[in-house]
Amino acid sequence: MQLAKRVEALPPYLFARISELIAEQRARGVDVISFGIGDPDLPTPGYILDSLKQAADEPANHRYPETEGLPEFRAAVARWYARRHGVALDSVREIVSLVGSKEGIGHFPLVLVDPGDVVLITDPGYPVYEIGTLFCGGESVKVPLREEDGWLPRLDDVPAEVARRAKLIWLNYPNNPTGAVADLAFFERAVRWARAHDVVIAHDLAYSEVTYDGYVAPSILEVEGARDVAIEFNSLSKAFNMTGWRVGMAVGNATLVDALRRVKSNLDSGVPQAVQQMAITALDGSTEAIAEHNATYVRRRDRVVEVLRALGLRVEPPRASLYVWARLPEGQRSSAAYAQQLVEATGVVVTPGVSYGEAGEGYIRLSLTLADARVEEGLRRLAAFARGERAL
Ligand SMILES: Cc1ncc(COP(=O)(O)O)c(C=O)c1O
Known part of the structure; x- marks a missing residue:
């Protein structure tokens, strides 16, 4: 059997090597503590689950949903954008539901990218941007992010020839994996650059x-005229601990939203309506649960930062995202080797920065999505390791 080249070309799944290391340690009887994956440990709030349970009893919700989402769901997204970002969206033309934002992100290049077209991807970055381009036969060109730039891309450094061939650029702030944030002035520059090219x-x-210390993350659509050139992806996953329910949205430029809807209508049949009902409850509800979750993450963040500094890593507390991004101690260069050393000595799993792209080399990422007791046990082991004591 000969699999398609696009499958052969798939890089190994980001966590494949980590999964192997975990399996090896478990086989030795080690209680592995993983700071690897960013999947909130806290449950979906009860009032949101209640609306799912109610919606499940409704026969209308047992049938195929529409790809674009219930009008009521899209109206709730529009209300959310108005309240949260001061952005007025046309819920019919400028919003489409997604089966989680990963689905939309993976499929979106099908809307724009023909074989040979260039897509600009920030490095380090969330791996799905590159995969979507690969599936279209496009060429991903990496735009490096650097610590000294606050992990924002230098768009003016993109060579004119590359910009000319580029159809699409992916941006992601608050950023995975670096935890960096961007202000509206950055998005204004990005929109100007995108228009010019x-x-x-x-x-x-x-x-x-998922923001801390009073930071409020802007939407790119807050920039005047952004919707001429931009589409934005978001989901209920991280805000409301709903990763398991798979619901998100793409909003913005009506032509792009409609094209994505057309592509998706040939691939999926939309988000289960009962899940859309719970999303409406979440979007229209109070922000109390979000504040509570963030207070938990901040507590964990501060403890993680403290212990990583004791280990000799250089780290700034992130103002957003679920991740602490830390520079390896002086003299350590390979993030994979460092992560392996940690898991072998302590049973603690962290993600090597290089898994997110070459520009992530020299860093590791720790996710804040483990129960407090597990965070503390992991940190106890790392602190012991830092003191040169046995951690296990
Ligand atoms: C940067 C980024 N975008 C999108 C996603 C996808 O989230 P979901 O598909 O649950 O909406 C993730 C998940 O970890 C992510 O880190």
């Missing part, structure tokens, strides 16, 4: 609500 911006706002 006739490039579409796809902005991934998945971590918009």
Whole structure:
């Protein structure tokens, strides 16, 4: 059997090597503590689950949903954008539901990218941007992010020839994996650059609500005229601990939203309506649960930062996202080797920065989505390791 080249070309899944290491340690009887994956440990709030349970009893919700989402769901997204970002969206033309934002992000290049077209991807970055381009036969060109730039891309450094061939650029702030944030002035510059080069911006706002210390994440659509060139992806996953329910949205430029809807209508049949009902409850509800979750993450963040500094890593507390991004101690260069050393000595799993792209080399990422007791046990082991004591 000969699999398609696009499948052969798939890079190994980001966590494949980590999964192997975990399996090896478990086989030795080690209680592995993983700071690897960013999947909230806290449950979906009860009032949101109640609306799912109620909606499940409704026979109308047992049938195929529409790809674009219930009008009521899209209206709730429009209300959310108005309240949260001061952005007025036409819920019919400018909003489409997604089966989680990963689905929309993976499929979106099908809307724009023909074989040979260039897509600009920030490095380090969420791996799905590159995969969507690969599936279309497009060429991903990496735009490096650097610590000294606050992990924002230098768009003016993109060579004119590359910008000319580029159809699309992916941006993601608050950022995975670096935890970096962007202000509206950055998005204004990005929109100006995109207009000048006739490039579409796809902005991934998945971590918009996971913010700390009073920081409020803007939407790119807050920039005047952004919707001429931009589409934004978001989801209920991180804001409301709903990763398991798979519901998100793409909003913005009506032509792009409609094209994505047309592509998707040939691939999926939309988000289960009962899940859309729970999303409406979440979007229209109070922000109390979000504040509670963020207070938990902040507590964990501060403890993680403290212990990583004791280990000799250089780290700033992130103002958003579920991740602490830390620079390896002096003299350590390979993030994979460092992660392996940690898991072998302590049973603690972290993600090597290089898994997110070459520019992530020299860093590791720790997710804040483990129960407090597990965070503390993991940190106890790392602190022991830092003191040169046995951790296990
Ligand atoms: C940057 C970023 N975008 C999008 C997603 C996808 O989230 P979901 O498909 O649950 O909406 C993730 C998930 O970890 C992410 O880190």
